[in-house]
Amino acid sequence: MAAEASNFLKYVDEHEEDFIQxxxxxVSIPSVSGxxxxxxxxxxxxxxxxxxxxxxxxxxxxxxxxxxxxxxxDVDLPPVIIGQLGNDPNKKTLLIYGHYDVQPALYEDGxxxxxxxxxxDPSGSGRMYGRGSTDDKGPIMAWLNVLxxxxxxxxxLPVNLxxxxxxxxxxxxxxxxxxxxxxxNGFFAGADCMCISDNYWLNTxxxxxxxxxxxxxxxxxxxxxxxxxxxxxxFGGTIHEPMTDLILLMSKLVTPAGEILIPGLKDLIAPVTxxxxxxxxxxxxxxxxxxxxxxxxxxxTNDKVTTLMGRMRNPSLSLHxxxxxxxxxxxxxxxxxxxxxxxxxxxxxxxxxxxxxDLVVKYLDAEFKKLGSKNRCEVVLGxxxxxxxxxxxxxxxxxxxxxxEDVYGQAPDYTRxxxxxxxxxxxxxxxxxxxxxxxxxxxxxxxxxxxxKLDRDNYIRGTKLLGSYMYELAAxxx
Amino acid sequence: MAAEASNFLKYVDEHEEDFIQxxxxxVSIPSVSGxxxxxxxxxxxxxxxxxxxxxxxxxxxxxxxxxxxxxxxDVDLPPVIIGQLGNDPNKKTLLIYGHYDVQPALYEDGxxxxxxxxxxDPSGSGRMYGRGSTDDKGPIMAWLNVLxxxxxxxxxLPVNLxxxxxxxxxxxxxxxxxxxxxxxNGFFAGADCMCISDNYWLNTxxxxxxxxxxxxxxxxxxxxxxxxxxxxxxFGGTIHEPMTDLILLMSKLVTPAGEILIPGLKDLIAPVTxxxxxxxxxxxxxxxxxxxxxxxxxxxTNDKVTTLMGRMRNPSLSLHxxxxxxxxxxxxxxxxxxxxxxxxxxxxxxxxxxxxxDLVVKYLDAEFKKLGSKNRCEVVLGxxxxxxxxxxxxxxxxxxxxxxEDVYGQAPDYTRxxxxxxxxxxxxxxxxxxxxxxxxxxxxxxxxxxxxKLDRDNYIRGTKLLGSYMYELAAxxx
Numbered sequence: 014m015a016a017e018a019s020n021f022l023k024y025v026d027e028h029e030e031d032f033i034q035x036x037x038x039x040v041s042i043p044s045v046s047g048x049x050x051x052x053x054x055x056x057x058x059x060x061x062x063x064x065x066x067x068x069x070x071x072x073x074x075x076x077x078x079x080x081x082x083x084x085x086x087d088v089d090l091p092p093v094i095i096g097q098l099g100n101d102p103n104k105k106t107l108l109i110y111g112h113y114d115v116q117p118a119l120y121e122d123g124x125x126x127x128x129x130x131x132x133x134d135p136s137g138s139g140r141m142y143g144r145g146s147t148d149d150k151g152p153i154m155a156w157l158n159v160l161x162x163x164x165x166x167x168x169x170l171p172v173n174l175x176x177x178x179x180x181x182x183x184x185x186x187x188x189x190x191x192x193x194x195x196x197x198n199g200f201f202a203g204a205d206c207m208c209i210s211d212n213y214w215l216n217t218x219x220x221x222x223x224x225x226x227x228x229x230x231x232x233x234x235x236x237x238x239x240x241x242x243x244x245x246x247x248f249g250g251t252i253h254e255p256m257t258d259l260i261l262l263m264s265k266l267v268t269p270a271g272e273i274l275i276p277g278l279k280d281l282i283a284p285v286t287x288x289x290x291x292x293x294x295x296x297x298x299x300x301x302x303x304x305x306x307x308x309x310x311x312x313x314t315n316d317k318v319t320t321l322m323g324r325m326r327n328p329s330l331s332l333h334x335x336x337x338x339x340x341x342x343x344x345x346x347x348x349x350x351x352x353x354x355x356x357x358x359x360x361x362x363x364x365x366x367x368x369x370x371d372l373v374v375k376y377l378d379a380e381f382k383k384l385g386s387k388n389r390c391e392v393v394l395g396x397x398x399x400x401x402x403x404x405x406x407x408x409x410x411x412x413x414x415x416x417x418e419d420v421y422g423q424a425p426d427y428t429r430x431x432x433x434x435x436x437x438x439x440x441x442x443x444x445x446x447x448x449x450x451x452x453x454x455x456x457x458x459x460x461x462x463x464x465x466k467l468d469r470d471n472y473i474r475g476t477k478l479l480g481s482y483m484y485e486l487a488a489x490x491x
Numbered sequence: 492m493a494a495e496a497s498n499f500l501k502y503v504d505e506h507e508e509d510f511i512q513x514x515x516x517x518v519s520i521p522s523v524s525g526x527x528x529x530x531x532x533x534x535x536x537x538x539x540x541x542x543x544x545x546x547x548x549x550x551x552x553x554x555x556x557x558x559x560x561x562x563x564x565d566v567d568l569p570p571v572i573i574g575q576l577g578n579d580p581n582k583k584t585l586l587i588y589g590h591y592d593v594q595p596a597l598y599e600d601g602x603x604x605x606x607x608x609x610x611x612d613p614s615g616s617g618r619m620y621g622r623g624s625t626d627d628k629g630p631i632m633a634w635l636n637v638l639x640x641x642x643x644x645x646x647x648l649p650v651n652l653x654x655x656x657x658x659x660x661x662x663x664x665x666x667x668x669x670x671x672x673x674x675x676n677g678f679f680a681g682a683d684c685m686c687i688s689d690n691y692w693l694n695t696x697x698x699x700x701x702x703x704x705x706x707x708x709x710x711x712x713x714x715x716x717x718x719x720x721x722x723x724x725x726f727g728g729t730i731h732e733p734m735t736d737l738i739l740l741m742s743k744l745v746t747p748a749g750e751i752l753i754p755g756l757k758d759l760i761a762p763v764t765x766x767x768x769x770x771x772x773x774x775x776x777x778x779x780x781x782x783x784x785x786x787x788x789x790x791x792t793n794d795k796v797t798t799l800m801g802r803m804r805n806p807s808l809s810l811h812x813x814x815x816x817x818x819x820x821x822x823x824x825x826x827x828x829x830x831x832x833x834x835x836x837x838x839x840x841x842x843x844x845x846x847x848x849d850l851v852v853k854y855l856d857a858e859f860k861k862l863g864s865k866n867r868c869e870v871v872l873g874x875x876x877x878x879x880x881x882x883x884x885x886x887x888x889x890x891x892x893x894x895x896e897d898v899y900g901q902a903p904d905y906t907r908x909x910x911x912x913x914x915x916x917x918x919x920x921x922x923x924x925x926x927x928x929x930x931x932x933x934x935x936x937x938x939x940x941x942x943x944k945l946d947r948d949n950y951i952r953g954t955k956l957l958g959s960y961m962y963e964l965a966a967x968x969x
Contacts, residue, residue, distance in 0.1 A: 227724060231822045240786030246705060246910025249837050250749055250807030251781055251798050252789040257747050260810055264742030269735050269862040271728055303729055307828075308718030311730040311865045320729050329728030331826050332738055334816030339833060341814065344709045344873050346835055346910075348809050350785075355817060357824055359727050384747040387789045395822050432724025432824075 017171065018419075018484040024162040025476050032158045032476060033141070033469070035065075037131035039113075039150040040143040046091055046114035046184040049084040055091045055180050058113050062153070062178060063094055069160040071096040071176065078188040091180025093192055095200050098160065099173035105486055106173040108204035108446065110436065111153040111211065112182030115145035116461045123463045139469040147454035147467040152210035153178060155453055155476040162480065171487035175204055182211070182436065190439045197443060206409040207440055207448045208482065210475075214455050215428050219297040220417045220478070222410055223450035225325065225429030226437060228360035228400035230369050233336075233353045234262055234377060238388040243348040252348075253386045256338055259354045262390070265380050266356060267330040271313050271323065273358070275330075277372045282327065283362040289326070292405070292427035293318045325429035328369075329359045355395075359431065366397035401438045402429070407447040412485035419485070420478045451482065495649065496897075496962040502640040503954050510636045510954060511619070511947070513543075515609035517591075517628040518621040524569055524592035524662040527562045533569045533658050536591050540631070540656060541572055547638040549574040549654065556666040569658025571670055573678050576638065577651035583964055584651040586682035586924065588914065589631040589689065590660030593623035594939045601941045617947040625932035625945040630688035631656060633931055633954040640958065649965035653682055660689070660914065668917045675921055684887040685918055685926045686960065688953075692933050693906050697775040698895045698956070700888055701928035703803065703907030704915055706838030706878035708847050711814075711831045712740055712855060716866040721826040731864045733830050734816055740868070741832045743858050745808040749791050749801065751836070753808075755850045760805065761840040767804070770883070770905040771796045803907035806847075807837045833873075837909065844875035876911045885925040890963035897963070898956045929960065 025032070044058035045051035059075060066073035073096030081090050091114060118128035126132040126142040134140040145151075156176070163170055177200075179189050193201065214221050236255040243252070267273050300312050300320055314320055323329065336353040339345045358369055374392045381390040403410070405427055417425040434450075441448045453475035459465045503510070522536035523529035537553060544551035551574030559568050569592060596606035604610040604620040612618040623629075634654070641648055655678075657667050671679065692699050714733040721730070745751050778790050778798055792798055801807065814831040817823045836847055852870045859868040881888070883905055895903040912928070919926045931953035937943045 229724070229824065231824070238785075238787060238789045243785060244910060245807070245809040245811070245835060246707070246837060246908070247802065248781070248785060249809045249835075249909065250801035250805055251791060252785060253747060253749075253791060254809060256810040256812070257745055257749075260738055260741045261747065263738045267735055269731060269739065269864045271731075271735075303726070307716075307721060307726060307730060309716060309730075309865075311716045313729060313731060323728035324725065327728055329723070331723040331727045331732055331824070332734040332816075333723070333823060333825055334734070334818050334827065335813055336818055336820060338810075338812030338818070339814075340812050340816070340818035344833065344835070345811060346707065346709070346809070347811055349812065355822065357723060357727075357822070359724060386747045387787075430724070431727065432722060 018481055020166050020168065021162050021480050022477055024166055025158065025473060025480070028162070029473055032154065032473065033131070035157060036141070036146065036151060036154045036472065039154055040131040040145050041129055043129040043144070044114045044180065045117050046181050048117055049086060049088070052088060055114055059092050059094060059180055062113050065157055066094070066096045066176070069157060069164055071098045071160065076192070078192050081187050090188055093189065094176070094178040096176040097174070099170050101173055104171065104173050105205045106175060106203050107483065107486060108175045108177065108201065108207040109156060110177050110207065110209045110440065111156070112149045112179050113153060114180040114183050115148065115150070116183050118144035125464055140466045141469055141472070142464055142466045144465055146465055147213070147458040148460035148465065149182065149211045151467040151472055152453045152475065155210070155472065155479050158476040159480040159483070171484050175200070186436050189436060190443065193439055193443045201444055204444065204446060206407070207444070207446045208409070208451050209437060209448060210451050210453050210479070211434060212430055212450050212452045213458055213460065214452055215296065215298055215426060216302055217455045217457050219423070219426050220421045221426040221428045221452060222405065222413050222417070223428050223430055223452065224405040224410065225402040226400065226433050227325070227431050228366070228398040229357050229433055230360060230366055230397045231355070231357040231395040232373060233355055233393045233395055234259060235353050235391045235393060236388050237351045239350040242350050245346045245348050248348055253388050254348050255352050255388050256349055258381065258384055258386045258388050258390065259335065259352050261384060262377055262380055263332055263354045263356065266332065271329065273328060273330045275372050275376050278328065278364070278369060281364045281368060285326070290318070293321050296321055296426045296428060324431045326361055328361055328364055330356060332356045360400040362400055362402050364400065366399055370394050370397070398433045398435055399438060401441060403441070403448055408489045408491050409447050409449045409486060412489045413449055413451050413482050415485040416478055416481035419481045420474050451478070453478070496959055498644050498646065499640050499958050500955055502644055503636065503951060503958070506640070507951055510632065510951065511609070513635060514619070514624065514629060514632045514950065517632055518609040518623050519607055521607045521622070522592045522658065523595050524659050526595055527564060527566065530566060533592055537570050537572060537658055540591050543635055544572070544574045544654070547635060547642055549576045549638065554670065556670050559665050568666055571667065572654070572656040574654040575652070577648050579651055582649065582651050583683045584653060584681050585961065585964060586653045586655065586679065586685040587634060588655050588685065588687045588918065589634070590627045590657050591631060592658040592661050593626065593628070594661050596622035603942055618944045619947055619950070620942055620944045622943055624943055625691070625936040626938035626943065627660065627689045629945040629950055630931045630953065633688070633950065633957050636954040637958040637961070649962050653679070664914050667914060668921065671917055671921045679922055682922065682924060684885070685922070685924045686887070686929050687915060687926060688929050688931050688957070689912060690908055690928050690930045691936055691938065692930055693774065693776055693904060694780060695933045695935050697901070697904050698899045699904040699906045699930060700883065700891050700895070701906050701908055701930065702883040702888065703880040704878065704911050705803070705909050706844070706876040707835050707911055708838060708844055708875045709833070709835040709873040710851060711833055711871045711873055712737060713831050713869045713871060714866050715829045717828040720828050723824045723826050726826055731866050732826050733866050734827055736859065736862055736864045736866050736868065737813065737830050737832045739862060740855055740858055741810055741834065744810065744834060749807065751806060751808045753850050753854050756806065756842070756847060759842045759846055763804070768796070771799050774799055774904045774906060802909045804839050806839055806842055808834060810834045838878040840878055840880050842878065844877055848872050848875070876913055877916060879916050879919060880907070881919070881926055886967045886969050887925050887927045887964060890967045891927055891929050891960050893963045894956055894959035897959045898952050929956070931956070
C-alpha cells in the first residue's frame, strides 16, 4: 500500500459516522429525474452537491445543458456539475463521473423502509436502505469523503481531479454527450484516464473491475395485412394472417439453446484471447449464482466460463413480445391486422449497430419472401448502442487492481456487464480515454428495485478504495 | 305461394309503418345485458315483450333462471320468456327463439345516430339505425308482426307456435342450457322443428338458409421458466428463455397458407358430398367480397369455392397473441418469465372438442420435448364448442326454401357460419331437433358494431318470410 495513504485510511476509520451522515443527507433529497413532481428536489440536490464540493475546496460550478420535455412540459435539464481540484502538471489527471439523480421510488411499490431516509438494517447486517444509496449517491459521497479527509488532514491529492456529475442518468442522460463534446478541448482537456463508479460487483463478496459492456440493437418486425382486426370465426381459413407470418419469422431468430440463427453474425465476434479467458476463469462465480438470481435452474449450461461468456462477451438474442396482438388474460378470437414483434440483440466486439442490422434485415427479408404471404413486412431498428471494451492492462486498471488488493486483501475479478451504461461509451469515444468501471456496491444492492441498499462496509471500504486508487494511480508508471 | 297466406301478405304491406313503430319502441329500451347500469332496462324490455305477446293472444310467461355475477354483484339473470299459441294435434309445432337483450352501445364509440332511437337514414336508403335493430329485436318484432296480422285478420296460425326469448344472449346465455334441459319434457315437448333468426345473409343481396356453424377450441400454451421477469442485458445468453420456446411451438401450428400442421387433424374432416359442393358453388359470392370486408387482397386463394369452404366447412387455426410478454408501444428489454400463447381452432364435422384436443396436446408435448428446454410447458384448453351441421334436406329447410322463393323471387343460398352461435347447439343437442337458421338481416348490418342497422325492406320482407315459412311448413310433407 502506498505509504502516503495511511493517514487517509486512518481518517476514514475515525469518521465512519460522519460519512454515513453525509450519505443520509444525500438520500434524504428525493432527486428523481424522471418525474416532474420532483424538479425542485433535483435542483436542491444539485445545489447541495455544489456547496459540498465548494466547501471541500473544489473549484466547482453548475452548467446548464438545455431543456427537455418532462411529462409533456418543457423544463430545464438538471445541471451538470463540474469541478476541479489540483492543477499540477507533474501529476496525472483523473476524471471521475457520477450522477446525483435517482430512480423513482414509492413506499407502495413494496418497500420495507422509508424510500428517502437512509435506514440501518435493525438486524445489524450493516445494510443501509434508501433510494440512491448505491445508485449513485453512495459512490459520489465516497469521493466527497476522500476529499474531506485530505482537506482535514491538510494533504494535497496525489492526482489532479476533474469531476463531472450529472442529474439525468436515470432519465436518458439527455444532452450529456453534447456537453462532453463541447468541453472536449475545454474542461475535459488534459484528463489522463477516467473512473466511473456506477455499477456493481458480480456477486456479494468479490470486488471487481469492469472493462466491458454489451451494446444493444432493438428491433421491430412489423407485419401488416388487412386494414382492420378481424373475427377468426368469419375470416379464419380465408386470409393470410399477419400473426402466422410474424411468429414464423420470430421462430427463425434464435434456438432454445440460445444460438443466434442470423447468418454471418457469429463470424463478427472477436476471438477470445488467452488473457481474456484467464480473466473469465478467475471470476468468483458459480452457475448456482444464476439459479439463485432467476429463481430456477434454467441455465443453458452448467459450465461457469461458458455461462459468464454468454452473459458478458457473446451476443444474445431475446424475444420480448408482440404489440398489436391479444395480450390480456382470457380469450379473444381476434385476427390482429397489424403486429409488431420485438426482439433485441446484445452486441459485443466486433459487432456494430450497422453490421448487425444489415445482416438482420437481409435475413428476415429473405425469410419473409419464402413465406409466400400477401401481407407486408418491414424490419425496423428501434435504437442501437455500440458495445464497449477497455484495455484492462492499462495503468488505470493496474492501479485499481493494486488498490483493491490494498483495501480488500484480494485481487479483483475482471468482469464485463451484460447490459449497457451509455455514458461510458460517450466518455470513452468522445474523449478517447481509457475508462475504468470501479464498482462500490454489491450485486444484490437492488439499484432500480425496492429496498435499494448499500452495505456499510462497502461504503466505508469503497471510500478507502477510491482514495487508494488515486495513490496507486499517482505511483504507477504509465 | 300458399294461397292461405295472401291476406297475411296484404296486411303486412298495409301496416309497414305500424311495424316500424313496434321496432322503434323495442329499440328505445336499452336492454344491455352485460352492464349492471341497464338492469332495469332489461327488465322493462322483458315486461314489454311479455305484454306484447299476451296482447297478441299468446299464452306467455316469464321464467326466472337463477342468478349470476354482473360487475361483481350477484343479480337475477334476465328472465326467459316462453309462450305458446295454438295446440292443434293436427298441425306441426314450430319452436322459435330470439333474444331481447342487446350489445352495449355508446354514442362516443363513433355512432352517427342515437344508439337507442330507431333512426331512418335521411338519405332515403331505407336503413334503420339503432342498437338491436337487427340483433335481435328486428327478427323478434317480425314474429310479433306475423302474430298481429293473424289476430287482426281473425286467422289461426297454420302451425302451433312455441316461443323462447332470452335476455342473456349477448352475455353468454347463462343457464339457458339448464332451462332447456329442465323443460325438455315440459314446455319444449312436442316441437317438430326449430327456427332461429339470429344471423345474417352472407352478402347484402341474397337471402340464405344457414345449416352449419363451426365450433371452436381455444387453447393456451403456457411456458414457465424463471420465477421473475429478467433483464435481457444481465441474463440474455445464460438461460432458456420462455418466449423462445413459446414462439417456436406457436410456429409449428399453421403455415402462412393456412394449413394446419397438427398431425391427424385433417383426417377427421368429413368428406365433402356432391350435394354440399353444389350448395357452395351456388352461393352468390366473390373473393372480392372478402377483399372489401378486410380492406386488402390477403385472400389465400382466388377460387370462390375454396374460399367459402375455408370459411365455412374446413377447420382453421388462428394465433391470437401472447399474455405475459411485452405488448406495449416502444421497447422494453425484458425476458418474460412466464408466457401464455393463445390460439384457437375452428371445428367442423367430424372434429370434436376432445379428438382435436387429444391431437393438439400430444403434438405440442412432443414438439416441446424436442426443444431440449429446461422450462416447463403445459397446453390448456380454455373453452370448447362443438361444430354443428343440420340436415338441409329436412322439410323445415325445404319449407324455408319455398318461402324465400315466394317472398324474394329467388332461391336462397345455403350457407354455414364460420363462427359459432352456442344456443343453436344447445337446442339441437338437448331437444334433438332440426334447427333452421333463417336470417332476416344483411351481411353489412354491423350487429355488434357502431351504426347497427336493419334495412326497412329486410324487416318488412322478413316479416313476410317468417309468415310464409309457417305456411310452407304447414303444407309440406314430412
